[in-house]
Amino acid sequence: METSMVLAELRRRGYRLTPQRALIIEEIFRNVEKHVSLRELHAIINRRLPGVSISTVHQTLKLLEGLGFIKLFELDGKLHIDKPHVHANIVCRDTGEIIDADSDVKAIVESLSERGIHPTNIIVEARCRDRKENPQEQQKT
Ligand SMILES: [Zn+2]
DSSP, X not given: OOHHHHHHHHHHTTXXXXXXXXXXXXXXXXXXXXXXXXXXXXXXXXXXXXXXXXXXXXXXXXHHHHTTSOEEEEETTEEEEEOSSOOEEEEETTTOOEEEEOGGGHHHHHHHHHTTOOOSXXXXXXXXXXXXXXXXXXXXX
């Protein structure tokens, strides 16, 4: 979704859009693809506009989630931002990266929906490096 569309929709709904809030919203949509965490987002915003509190960023995220523009999910105790449609988030345990998989989970979502179950978030844990390269890790199990 385009930031300008979201801002227009918020104005239409009567929300007051200060320059600070507009900048926060702009950075949310600029970084949604990367699934940044609340803390990462706060750091990014503070680089452009020092002094914005983390609770202001959090409130803006909650507002956008409530209106269906984004989705928030928790992973390892951190709050991450995401696009609102149902898709799988592939979490790489080697790099910490979160990437989207859309078409791969269509069949799962459809078959669950037939049974009245509607997934809101699908998290797939993955690794990108050969585990044999790290023998210490394997010894733990
Ligand atoms: Zn995602």
